[in-house]
Amino acid sequence: MRLGIRGRLFLVSVALILAVASTSAVYLEFELRRWFEGRLEDELLAHATASLPAVESTADVGDFDRLADRLGAATDARITLIAADGRVLGDSAVAHADLPGLDDHGDRPEVIAALARGRGLSRRASTTLGTDMLYVAVPFTHPTRAGVLRAATPLAAADGTVSRMRFLVMVGSALGLIVATIMSLFASDLLSRRLRALLDRARAMADGHAVPELPGKGDEIAGLDRSLRRLDDALEDVVGTLARERDRSEAVLEGMEEAVVAVDGHKQVTLVNRAALALLDTEASPIGRPFTEVVQNARIRAALDRALAGEPRTLQIDMTRAGETRHLLVRVTPQRAGEGGVVVLHDVTRLRRLETMRRDFVANVSHELRTPVSVIRLNAETLRDGAMHDPKNGPRFVEALLRNAERLSDLISDLLDISRIESGQYPVHTETVRLGALAARVVASVYQLAHERGTGLEVHIDDALEARADPKALDQVLVNLVQNAVKYSPPGSHVEVRAEAIDGPDPRVRLEVRDDGPGIPAEHRARIFERFYRVDAGRSKHMGGTGLGLSIVKHLVSNMGGAVGVGENTPKGAVFWVELPGLEGQGLEAQRLEGQRPAS
Numbered sequence: 001m002r003l004g005i006r007g008r009l010f011l012v013s014v015a016l017i018l019a020v021a022s023t024s025a026v027y028l029e030f031e032l033r034r035w036f037e038g039r040l041e042d043e044l045l046a047h048a049t050a051s052l053p054a055v056e057s058t059a060d061v062g063d064f065d066r067l068a069d070r071l072g073a074a075t076d077a078r079i080t081l082i083a084a085d086g087r088v089l090g091d092s093a094v095a096h097a098d099l100p101g102l103d104d105h106g107d108r109p110e111v112i113a114a115l116a117r118g119r120g121l122s123r124r125a126s127t128t129l130g131t132d133m134l135y136v137a138v139p140f141t142h143p144t145r146a147g148v149l150r151a152a153t154p155l156a157a158a159d160g161t162v163s164r165m166r167f168l169v170m171v172g173s174a175l176g177l178i179v180a181t182i183m184s185l186f187a188s189d190l191l192s193r194r195l196r197a198l199l200d201r202a203r204a205m206a207d208g209h210a211v212p213e214l215p216g217k218g219d220e221i222a223g224l225d226r227s228l229r230r231l232d233d234a235l236e237d238v239v240g241t242l243a244r245e246r247d248r249s250e251a252v253l254e255g256m257e258e259a260v261v262a263v264d265g266h267k268q269v270t271l272v273n274r275a276a277l278a279l280l281d282t283e284a285s286p287i288g289r290p291f292t293e294v295v296q297n298a299r300i301r302a303a304l305d306r307a308l309a310g311e312p313r314t315l316q317i318d319m320t321r322a323g324e325t326r327h328l329l330v331r332v333t334p335q336r337a338g339e340g341g342v343v344v345l346h347d348v349t350r351l352r353r354l355e356t357m358r359r360d361f362v363a364n365v366s367h368e369l370r371t372p373v374s375v376i377r378l379n380a381e382t383l384r385d386g387a388m389h390d391p392k393n394g395p396r397f398v399e400a401l402l403r404n405a406e407r408l409s410d411l412i413s414d415l416l417d418i419s420r421i422e423s424g425q426y427p428v429h430t431e432t433v434r435l436g437a438l439a440a441r442v443v444a445s446v447y448q449l450a451h452e453r454g455t456g457l458e459v460h461i462d463d464a465l466e467a468r469a470d471p472k473a474l475d476q477v478l479v480n481l482v483q484n485a486v487k488y489s490p491p492g493s494h495v496e497v498r499a500e501a502i503d504g505p506d507p508r509v510r511l512e513v514r515d516d517g518p519g520i521p522a523e524h525r526a527r528i529f530e531r532f533y534r535v536d537a538g539r540s541k542h543m544g545g546t547g548l549g550l551s552i553v554k555h556l557v558s559n560m561g562g563a564v565g566v567g568e569n570t571p572k573g574a575v576f577w578v579e580l581p582g583l584e585g586q587g588l589e590a591q592r593l594e595g596q597r598p599a600s
Contacts, residue, residue, distance in 0.1 A: 013184030014177075021173040028169055033162050037134065040153060041121060044136035047075040048151040054083060055140045055149055064090035065099060078152040079135075082111055083145055103127065105150075110137040114148045123155065131156060180267045202228055265308065265339030267291045279345060280329075281321055291343075300343065303332040307341040308333055316348075327352045369411065370563040372404035379404075415548065421555040428470045428559045432583065436461040437510065438471065439497045450486045456494035457482075465499055467509035468581040473556045480549040481576045482512040489517035489573070507582035516573040525566050529554040551579075 051071045058067055064081045071079040072092025081090040086101050086106020105111055113120030120137035137150040253260055259276035263269055269286045277283070286294045292301060303313035312333040319326050327345040379397045388394050420426040436459070443457045450457050467474075478497070485495040496516045502508040520528055527533050531551045558566045562580040569575045 013187070014181055017177055017184070019182045021163075021177060025166070025169050025173055029162060029166055032165050033543060036161055037123075038153070040134055044077060044134065044148075044151040044153060045119070045138070046078075046147050047071075047077055048138045049080065051075070051149055051151070052138060052140050056142055058142070060143055061089060061142065065096045066090070067429050068092045075151065076153075080105070080150040081140075081147060082106075082108075082137075082150060084115065086111070089145075108135070108137075110135040110150060111148050113137070114139050116149075120148070120150075126152070134233050235330070243446045258344050261294070261343045261345075263291045263304065263334070263340050263343070267304070267308075269294055270340065276345070279326075279347060295343070300330055300332070303330065304341055304343060307332040308339070318418060325349075332437070364560050369408070372408040372411070375404040376401055378409070416550075417552055421552065421559065426473075426556075426559070428473055428556075430468045430470055430560060430581075433459065433469045433474060434463070435465050435467055435499045435509065436463040438475060439478060439499070439511075442475060442482055443497065445479060446482045446486060449483065450495070453486060453489075454491045455486050455489055457486075458494060458496045460496060461499040465501060465509065467511075467584050468583070469560050469562075470556075473560060474580075477553050477556050477578060478511070480553050481578075484517040484549060485513050485517070485574075485576070489515045493517060493573075501582055502579075507584050508579050509582040511578040511580070513576045514569050514573060515567065516571075519572055519574045520566050520567060522568075528566055529564065531550040 004224065044245055050189045054067060054071065055064070068079045068081050068090035069092045077092075079090075079092045080088060082105045083089050084106075086104040088094070088102045088105055091102070094102065099534065108122070109124070110120030113122075114137035118139060120135070122135040122137075124133065124135070125131065126133045132155040133152045134155055135150055137148045140147055140149050253271075253273040256273060259279040260271070260273045261269060261276050262271035267290055269289050269291055272280075272286060277285075280286070280294060282294075291304065297317060297319065299315055299317055303315055306313050312331070314329075314331050317328050317330060319328055319473040323463065326347055326349045329348050331344045332341060332346075332348075334341050379401045382396050383394065383401075387397050417426070439459050439461050443459055447457065465474065482495060482497065489495065493516045495513065498512045498514065500510050502510055524533075529550045531548055535549075554564050557578050557580070560580060562578060564576075564578050567575045
C-alpha cells in the first residue's frame with residue numbers, strides 16, 4: 001500500500017512525537033530515580049548522624065540492641081550497630097537472640113568505607129533480609145568499644161515511587177501524544193492540500209495551461225510555486241527556441257537538393273529528407289529500418305562503418321536505377337553529439353553532363369572554326385603567291401574564300417544566338433499567334449531553295465488555329481526545321497508543315513515538319529538536338545550547316561514553354577514536332593485543314 005504525502009507527513013510526525021516522548025520518559029525516570037535515591041542517602045545520613053550521640057552516651061554495650069530498636073522505630077529505618085571487629089552489637093530488624101548467628105559485617109563495603117574515611121555508602125542486596133537495600137554508615141566512639149552505626153532502608157520504596165511517577169508520565173505522554181497527533185493530522189492535511197494544489201499547478205503548466213498564482217506570499221510553498229513559474233517561463237522559451245530551430249532545420253533539409261540520411265549507432269535510419277526519398281526511389285519512409293536495407297551500395301556502407309569509428313569519408317560513386325546512371329558525390333561524417341553518422345549524397349550527374357558538354361563544345365567549336373579558317377588561309381596564301389592573276393583558277397580561289405567566310409560568319413552568328421538564348425539575353429514575349437499565316441511566311445522565305453532542289457512545300461494548317469508563342473522565335477524555329485528538311489531531302493521530294501490542336505486540361509498545339517528524306521536513325525534521335533551533333537558529318541558540312549540549328553530550336557521552344565522532338569515518318573523520312581501552349585475551345589475541327597495550300 002502506497003501512502004500519499006499526507007499519510008507520510010502524519011506518520012513522520014507521529015514517529016517524531018513517539019521518539020521525543022519515549023526519550024523524555026526514560027530520561028525523566030532516570031533523573032527521578034537518581035534524585036529520589038539521593039534524598040534517601042541524605043535522610044539516612046542525617047538519621048545516622050543524629051543517632052550517634054545516643055549510641056556514644058549509652059553506658060552498657062549490652063543495651064545496643066534495644067537502642068538500635070528504638071532508633072529504628074524513630075527513624076523508620078534499619079539501624080545496625082557494628083563493632084570495629086565486625087560483630088553485630090545491635091540490629092533493629094533482627095531479634096536479640098539471633099544476633100550471634102549473624103555473619104561478620106566487617107567485610108561490608110559501607111563498614112570498611114566508614115572506618116577508613118568516616119562515611120560509607122552502598123547499594124546492594126541484604127543477605128539477612130534478601131532485598132535490595134541502601135546503606136549509610138558512620139563511625140562512633142564508645143568508652144568501651146568503637147564501631148560503626150549503619151542506617152539502611154529498602155530500595156523498594158524508591159522503585160514504587162518511580163513506578164508511580166512512570167505511570168503518571170506515561171498517562172501525560174499519551175494525552176500529549178493524542179493532542180499532538182490531532183494537531184499533526186491537521187497540519188499534514190493543510191500542508192498536503194497546498195502541496196496537491198502545487199502539484200496540480202505543475203501538471204497544468206506541463207500541459208501548457210495558464211494557471212493563477214498560488215495564494216500565500218511568505219511561505220516556502222509559495223516560493224516554490226514562484227520558482228516553478230519562472231522555470232515554466234524558462235522552459236517555454238527553451239521549447240520555443242528548440243521548435244524554431246527544428247522548423248528551421250526541417251525547412252533547410254527539405255529545401256536541400258542534396259539527399260541527407262542520418263543513422264544512429266546501430267545503423268538504424270533516424271532521418272531522411274525529401275531529396276533522399278526521391279534519390280532512393282522510395283515512397284515509404286525508411287525511418288527505423290536498417291541502413292543496409294535502404295542503401296545497397298557496398299562502398300557507402302564501408303564509408304559509414306569508417307565514419308561511425310570517427311573517420312569522415314568522401315567518395316564518388318555511380319548509381320544505376322531504372323536503366324539511368326547517376327553520378328553521386330557522397331560525404332559520410334560522424335555525428336558531433338552522440339553515436340551515429342550522417343550520409344549526404346549530392347547528385348552531380350547534371351554537372352558531369354555539363355562538363356562533358358563544355359568539353360565537347362570547346363572541341364567542336366575549335367574543330368568547326370579550324371576548317372574554314374584553314375581554307376581561308378590556304379586560299380589567301382595561294383592568291384598572294386600569284387594565283388590572283390590566274391584568270392582560270394583565281395576566281396575559284398576567291399569563291400572558296402567567300403564560301404568559307406560565309407560559313408564562318410554563320411557559325412559565329414549561331415554561337416552568338418545560342419549564347420544569348422542560354423544567358424537569358426534573348427527576350428521571349430509570348431502572345432497569341434496565328435500559325436497558318438506564320439507558316440505561310442516561312443514557306444515563302446524558303447521557296448527559292450526548295451525550287452532550286454525541286455522540293456515541293458505544302459502547308460496543312462487551319463487559318464483559325466492559334467498558339468501562345470513569340471512570333472520572332474517561332475519564325476526562327478520553323479525556318480530552321482523547314483530549311484533542314486529541304487536541304488537533307490533528295491531532289492524531287494516534298495516537305496509538309498502541319499499543325500493540330502490537342503484538347504485537355506492543358507491545351508497544346510502540335511506543329512510538325514514532315515519530309516520523305518533519309519530520316520533520323522533511332523540511335524541518333526536522343527542526341528540530335530545537342531550542339532554540333534550530326535548524323536552524317538560529311539554531308540552536313542557539304543550542305544553548309546553549322547551543327548547548332550537544332551540546338552537553337554530546342555532552346556527557343558523551351559523558353560516559350562514548349563517541347564520539341566523527332567520521330568519517324570511513314571513510309572520514310574523524319575517528323576520534327578514542336579508542342580506549344582494552346583488556347584481553350586479550339587476543338588478538334590480546328591486541328592485539320594481541309595485541302596492543301598500551295599507554296600507561294
